[in-house]
Amino acid sequence: AQSVTQPDIHITVSEGASLELRCNYSYGATPYLFWYVQSPGQGLQLLLKYFSGDTLVQGIKGFEAEFKRSQSSFNLRKPSVHWSDAAEYFCAVGGNNQAGTALIFGKGTTLSVSS
């Protein structure tokens, strides 16, 4: 069965420090992978997506993620965190074409930024 695991429930990073949020997926075929961010009281905003090709993908707000098939991982990174990055981050995997746009989400990682 398809699944997504985000091992870290909560991470605190100092402003200006680098960030890496972990995501591991379980999927039989080539996965379609996404990272979304949710600020308090808001919906989810797409940060980046991976379908195929270059395994390092760039997203909005200075985020990037690297797809590693051998490790079944799709970790999100940012070189320098800003206080406004404090939010909840969700990794998601898309199913096969029969599943349409339905996504399976991880439980999320809450990012706190300290000054």
Add this chain to the structure above:
Amino acid sequence: KAGVTQTPRYLIKTRGQQVTLSCSPISGHRSVSWYQQTPGQGLQFLFEYFSETQRNKGNFPGRFSGRQFSNSRSEMNVSTLELGDSALYLCASSPGQGRNSPLHFGNGTRLTVT
């Protein structure tokens, strides 16, 4: 372009009642999906509609239903509310119906069942 609009933002209902939530997708988007978000279960897929047809359904009881209108607007209905239905209900729209069509989410409807 206006984003996905969900109404109302907040709802308080009593156990046993029913509720209808509304979602207006981004103009031109024909796919609408619904997700339930709770602290315990996280984000869970409810169903997806495309061109007024339900394409996929998640693992939820029949008390949860939805529909899509010809203008792509969608409604979700929950009958015989239970305390466990308290959640943030998120609607998302997408221009296409394939898995490479990213979702654009609304800000959600916060449902509280007492």
